[in-house]
Amino acid sequence: MTRYPEEPWHLAGQMYLSLWLVPRSELPEVAHGTRPVGVAGRGVVGAAWVVYENDSVLHYNELLRAVLVRDGLRPRVCITDIWVDSTASMAGGRELWGIPKEMATFDVDRTAGVRAAARTAEDALADAVFEPGRRLPGRWPLSYRVAQTRHGRLKTSPVRSRSTVRTARARWAAQESGPLRELTRRPALLSLALNDFSIRFGHAARGPAE
Incomplete structure (x- = not known):
């Protein structure tokens, strides 16, 4: 069995x-008991x-x-697809929170802006x-809950984060036959770079599913 840190995970x-x-017809399946938030017949993805x-409990790359x-009237974030290059992250994400992590390999170049690519063993x-733009003043806090199907x-799991924020211009490409193909068929509404973030993910102690 792959070992992984107990929650909460402190990440940076x-x-x-x-x-x-x-x-809505192109949205992936979401967690049991939740429904996508609609905006003029569309979902927010x-x-x-x-x-x-830096000070992360695990060091790895991720695409999600x-x-x-x-969940009722409460807004949540549901992670529908996610790939990492850490077996400990994959095992912990699945078992602790029901996050459906899969393995992939990554190539991330941050020498001039950001260029990133990910592939599985098959494709x-x-x-x-990403081309970063103007930095917004201060460090921005954000708290929310992730909603997943587990067993x-x-x-639902709490997330608290804080980061500096920059506007960005982004160009995405994906395989037409792949799981992310819908995201490359239209331009992004908004792109951001969240730099030097700190995140606390999960409960202080394990409890029953909420």
Whole structure:
């Protein structure tokens, strides 16, 4: 059995995020008991490249897609697709929170802006270029809950983060036959670089699924 840290995980690093409005017919399946938040018949979808480094409990790369959902009237974030290059992260994400992590290999170049690519053993997943823009003043706090299906039940987990924020321009590409193909069929609504973030993910102690 792969060993992984107990929750909460304290993570730090860099995130490069884009947001889209996607037709409801193209949205992936979300967590049991939740529904996508609708905006004029569309859902809010985010995709991000993440580099966990510095003081993170684990160091690894990540590519994810998430959907803004609601649990009753409460907004949540549901991670529908996610790849990492750490077996400990994959095992911990699945068992602790029901996050469906898969393995991939990554190529991330941060020498001039950000260029990132990820592929599984079978095929390419996606690649993207982020060109950072203006930095917004201060460090921005954000608290939310991630909602996932774990052992057939809804599991929600708290996330608290703080980061500097830059506007960004992003170009995404993905295999037409791949899971992220919908995100490259239309331009992103908004792209951001969340630099030098710190995240506390999960409960202080394990408890029953919420």
